[in-house]
Amino acid sequence: MTGVPRSAYERSKGLETVTWRHVPVGRGLALTLLEQGAAAARQQTGQGLLDVLDEAAGLPPCKLTVADRPQRHRTREGRLALKTYGYYRIAWESVPRRGSIRIYNLTAIRQQVLAPKVFLETLLHEWAHHYDFTGLELDRSPHTSGFYARIRDLAQTLGVGFVTPPNHELTPARAVPDDVVTPTLDRLKPGGVAPPQWIRDQVMGLFGRTRG
Numbered sequence: 001m002t003g004v005p006r007s008a009y010e011r012s013k014g015l016e017t018v019t020w021r022h023v024p025v026g027r028g029l030a031l032t033l034l035e036q037g038a039a040a041a042r043q044q045t046g047q048g049l050l051d052v053l054d055e056a057a058g059l060p061p062c063k064l065t066v067a068d069r070p071q072r073h074r075t076r077e078g079r080l081a082l083k084t085y086g087y088y089r090i091a092w093e094s095v096p097r098r099g100s101i102r103i104y105n106l107t108a109i110r111q112q113v114l115a116p117k118v119f120l121e122t123l124l125h126e127w128a129h130h131y132d133f134t135g136l137e138l139d140r141s142p143h144t145s146g147f148y149a150r151i152r153d154l155a156q157t158l159g160v161g162f163v164t165p166p167n168h169e170l171t172p173a174r175a176v177p178d179d180v181v182t183p184t185l186d187r188l189k190p191g192g193v194a195p196p197q198w199i200r201d202q203v204m205g206l207f208g209r210t211r212g
Protein backbone atom coordinates (compact mmCIF):
# COMPACT_ATOMS: atom_id res chain seq x y z
CA MET A 1 0.00 0.00 0.00
CA THR A 2 1.33 3.44 -0.86
CA GLY A 3 0.38 6.86 0.33
CA VAL A 4 -2.12 7.81 2.96
CA PRO A 5 -4.94 5.26 3.28
CA ARG A 6 -8.23 6.75 2.25
CA SER A 7 -11.43 6.16 4.12
CA ALA A 8 -13.67 3.27 3.14
CA TYR A 9 -16.17 5.84 1.89
CA GLU A 10 -13.71 7.54 -0.43
CA ARG A 11 -12.32 4.26 -1.73
CA SER A 12 -15.83 2.90 -2.30
CA LYS A 13 -16.92 6.01 -4.11
CA GLY A 14 -13.90 6.05 -6.40
CA LEU A 15 -14.15 2.48 -7.72
CA GLU A 16 -16.78 1.91 -10.40
CA THR A 17 -15.92 -1.54 -11.73
CA VAL A 18 -15.43 -5.04 -10.34
CA THR A 19 -11.98 -6.57 -10.87
CA TRP A 20 -12.01 -10.21 -11.98
CA ARG A 21 -9.37 -12.92 -12.23
CA HIS A 22 -11.32 -14.05 -15.24
CA VAL A 23 -14.70 -13.14 -16.65
CA PRO A 24 -17.48 -14.90 -14.69
CA VAL A 25 -19.54 -17.32 -16.77
CA GLY A 26 -22.79 -16.66 -14.97
CA ARG A 27 -25.16 -15.33 -17.62
CA GLY A 28 -27.07 -18.59 -17.92
CA LEU A 29 -27.62 -18.76 -14.16
CA ALA A 30 -28.69 -15.11 -14.04
CA LEU A 31 -31.20 -15.68 -16.86
CA THR A 32 -32.48 -18.81 -15.11
CA LEU A 33 -33.09 -16.78 -11.96
CA LEU A 34 -35.26 -14.44 -14.03
CA GLU A 35 -37.57 -17.39 -14.74
CA GLN A 36 -37.78 -18.79 -11.20
CA GLY A 37 -40.05 -17.87 -8.33
CA ALA A 38 -39.89 -20.59 -5.70
CA ALA A 39 -37.55 -19.98 -2.77
CA ALA A 40 -35.83 -23.39 -3.03
CA ALA A 41 -35.13 -22.99 -6.75
CA ARG A 42 -33.88 -19.45 -6.27
CA GLN A 43 -31.61 -20.56 -3.45
CA GLN A 44 -30.06 -23.34 -5.55
CA THR A 45 -29.56 -21.24 -8.68
CA GLY A 46 -28.55 -18.18 -6.71
CA GLN A 47 -25.94 -20.16 -4.77
CA GLY A 48 -24.57 -21.37 -8.09
CA LEU A 49 -24.27 -17.79 -9.31
CA LEU A 50 -22.56 -16.66 -6.09
CA ASP A 51 -20.07 -19.53 -6.43
CA VAL A 52 -19.28 -18.47 -10.01
CA LEU A 53 -18.79 -14.87 -8.93
CA ASP A 54 -16.62 -15.78 -5.93
CA GLU A 55 -14.44 -18.08 -8.02
CA ALA A 56 -14.02 -15.54 -10.81
CA ALA A 57 -13.16 -12.74 -8.38
CA GLY A 58 -10.98 -14.93 -6.13
CA LEU A 59 -13.11 -14.40 -3.05
CA PRO A 60 -13.95 -16.67 -0.11
CA PRO A 61 -17.34 -18.38 -0.27
CA CYS A 62 -20.63 -16.67 0.38
CA LYS A 63 -23.60 -18.75 1.52
CA LEU A 64 -27.10 -17.92 0.29
CA THR A 65 -30.29 -18.56 2.19
CA VAL A 66 -33.60 -17.72 0.53
CA ALA A 67 -36.24 -17.70 3.25
CA ASP A 68 -39.73 -18.66 2.07
CA ARG A 69 -41.38 -15.99 4.14
CA PRO A 70 -41.85 -12.25 4.20
CA GLN A 71 -39.26 -10.04 5.74
CA ARG A 72 -40.23 -9.15 9.27
CA HIS A 73 -40.68 -5.43 9.25
CA ARG A 74 -39.96 -3.67 12.47
CA THR A 75 -40.21 -0.16 13.62
CA ARG A 76 -37.73 1.61 15.81
CA GLU A 77 -38.41 5.11 17.07
CA GLY A 78 -41.51 5.15 14.91
CA ARG A 79 -39.70 4.46 11.64
CA LEU A 80 -39.65 1.36 9.51
CA ALA A 81 -36.23 0.07 10.50
CA LEU A 82 -35.90 -2.86 8.13
CA LYS A 83 -37.02 -2.21 4.61
CA THR A 84 -34.62 -4.01 2.31
CA TYR A 85 -35.24 -7.44 0.78
CA GLY A 86 -31.99 -9.01 1.86
CA TYR A 87 -29.10 -8.84 4.25
CA TYR A 88 -25.40 -9.48 4.14
CA ARG A 89 -23.30 -10.63 7.05
CA ILE A 90 -19.54 -11.06 7.17
CA ALA A 91 -17.71 -13.20 9.74
CA TRP A 92 -14.18 -12.06 10.58
CA GLU A 93 -11.31 -13.91 12.01
CA SER A 94 -8.01 -12.19 11.40
CA VAL A 95 -9.28 -11.32 7.93
CA PRO A 96 -12.83 -11.13 6.61
CA ARG A 97 -14.12 -14.48 5.43
CA ARG A 98 -17.32 -16.48 5.10
CA GLY A 99 -19.96 -14.11 3.93
CA SER A 100 -23.62 -14.99 4.16
CA ILE A 101 -26.62 -13.55 2.38
CA ARG A 102 -30.23 -13.91 3.40
CA ILE A 103 -33.06 -12.89 1.09
CA TYR A 104 -36.74 -13.02 1.96
CA ASN A 105 -38.75 -14.38 -0.94
CA LEU A 106 -41.98 -12.59 -0.07
CA THR A 107 -42.65 -8.88 0.21
CA ALA A 108 -43.19 -7.56 3.71
CA ILE A 109 -46.67 -6.10 3.47
CA ARG A 110 -48.50 -7.83 0.62
CA GLN A 111 -46.59 -11.11 0.96
CA GLN A 112 -46.15 -11.52 -2.76
CA VAL A 113 -43.24 -13.41 -4.31
CA LEU A 114 -40.43 -10.99 -5.10
CA ALA A 115 -40.38 -10.08 -8.77
CA PRO A 116 -37.53 -11.85 -10.60
CA LYS A 117 -35.70 -8.63 -11.44
CA VAL A 118 -35.96 -7.48 -7.82
CA PHE A 119 -34.67 -10.83 -6.58
CA LEU A 120 -31.70 -10.80 -8.95
CA GLU A 121 -30.86 -7.18 -8.23
CA THR A 122 -31.01 -7.88 -4.49
CA LEU A 123 -28.70 -10.88 -4.90
CA LEU A 124 -26.17 -8.82 -6.88
CA HIS A 125 -26.47 -5.97 -4.37
CA GLU A 126 -25.71 -8.22 -1.41
CA TRP A 127 -22.82 -9.88 -3.26
CA ALA A 128 -21.41 -6.40 -3.87
CA HIS A 129 -21.15 -6.05 -0.08
CA HIS A 130 -19.22 -9.36 -0.03
CA TYR A 131 -16.89 -7.97 -2.71
CA ASP A 132 -16.34 -4.80 -0.66
CA PHE A 133 -15.27 -6.66 2.49
CA THR A 134 -13.38 -9.62 1.02
CA GLY A 135 -12.20 -8.27 -2.35
CA LEU A 136 -11.58 -4.58 -1.73
CA GLU A 137 -10.92 -5.31 1.96
CA LEU A 138 -12.86 -2.29 3.10
CA ASP A 139 -13.74 -2.22 6.78
CA ARG A 140 -17.18 -0.87 5.92
CA SER A 141 -19.38 -1.22 2.85
CA PRO A 142 -21.26 2.03 2.36
CA HIS A 143 -23.88 2.64 -0.33
CA THR A 144 -21.79 5.13 -2.31
CA SER A 145 -22.29 6.09 -5.95
CA GLY A 146 -19.29 3.84 -6.67
CA PHE A 147 -20.98 0.92 -4.90
CA TYR A 148 -24.02 1.22 -7.18
CA ALA A 149 -21.77 1.67 -10.21
CA ARG A 150 -20.04 -1.63 -9.33
CA ILE A 151 -23.43 -3.38 -9.17
CA ARG A 152 -24.28 -2.01 -12.63
CA ASP A 153 -20.87 -3.12 -13.91
CA LEU A 154 -21.45 -6.57 -12.44
CA ALA A 155 -24.91 -6.84 -13.98
CA GLN A 156 -23.60 -5.70 -17.37
CA THR A 157 -20.76 -8.24 -17.16
CA LEU A 158 -23.43 -10.91 -16.63
CA GLY A 159 -25.48 -9.55 -19.53
CA VAL A 160 -28.39 -8.49 -17.31
CA GLY A 161 -27.72 -4.78 -16.94
CA PHE A 162 -31.44 -4.06 -17.17
CA VAL A 163 -32.05 -5.32 -13.63
CA THR A 164 -30.09 -2.51 -11.98
CA PRO A 165 -31.53 0.88 -11.11
CA PRO A 166 -30.21 4.16 -12.53
CA ASN A 167 -27.52 6.26 -10.90
CA HIS A 168 -27.66 6.91 -7.22
CA GLU A 169 -26.17 10.04 -5.77
CA LEU A 170 -25.89 9.67 -2.03
CA THR A 171 -24.52 11.83 0.71
CA PRO A 172 -22.19 10.12 3.22
CA ALA A 173 -24.93 10.10 5.86
CA ARG A 174 -27.42 8.41 3.52
CA ALA A 175 -24.80 5.93 2.34
CA VAL A 176 -24.81 4.03 5.64
CA PRO A 177 -26.17 0.62 4.65
CA ASP A 178 -29.16 -0.81 6.51
CA ASP A 179 -28.64 -4.29 5.12
CA VAL A 180 -25.17 -5.15 6.42
CA VAL A 181 -24.60 -6.91 9.73
CA THR A 182 -21.11 -5.90 10.74
CA PRO A 183 -18.58 -8.05 12.59
CA THR A 184 -18.89 -6.10 15.81
CA LEU A 185 -22.54 -7.14 15.93
CA ASP A 186 -21.71 -10.68 14.93
CA ARG A 187 -19.19 -11.73 17.53
CA LEU A 188 -19.19 -11.83 21.27
CA LYS A 189 -15.58 -11.50 22.30
CA PRO A 190 -14.57 -13.58 25.33
CA GLY A 191 -14.35 -11.25 28.28
CA GLY A 192 -15.79 -8.45 26.22
CA VAL A 193 -19.00 -6.57 26.67
CA ALA A 194 -22.03 -8.16 25.06
CA PRO A 195 -23.85 -6.02 22.49
CA PRO A 196 -27.21 -4.64 23.55
CA GLN A 197 -30.10 -7.09 23.58
CA TRP A 198 -31.90 -5.35 20.71
CA ILE A 199 -28.87 -5.88 18.50
CA ARG A 200 -28.67 -9.57 19.43
CA ASP A 201 -32.41 -9.84 18.77
CA GLN A 202 -31.96 -8.21 15.38
CA VAL A 203 -29.11 -10.52 14.37
CA MET A 204 -31.13 -13.50 15.58
CA GLY A 205 -34.18 -12.29 13.69
CA LEU A 206 -32.26 -11.84 10.45
CA PHE A 207 -30.07 -14.91 10.44
CA GLY A 208 -31.59 -17.39 12.84
CA ARG A 209 -29.53 -18.97 15.56
CA THR A 210 -26.17 -17.42 16.28
CA ARG A 211 -23.13 -19.58 16.74
CA GLY A 212 -21.76 -20.52 20.14
Ligand SMILES: [Zn+2]
Residues within 6 Å of the ligand: 125, 126, 129, 143, 177, 178, 179, 180
Ligand atom coordinates in the same frame (compact mmCIF):
# COMPACT_ATOMS: atom_id res chain seq x y z
ZN1 LIG B 1 -26.67 -2.75 0.79
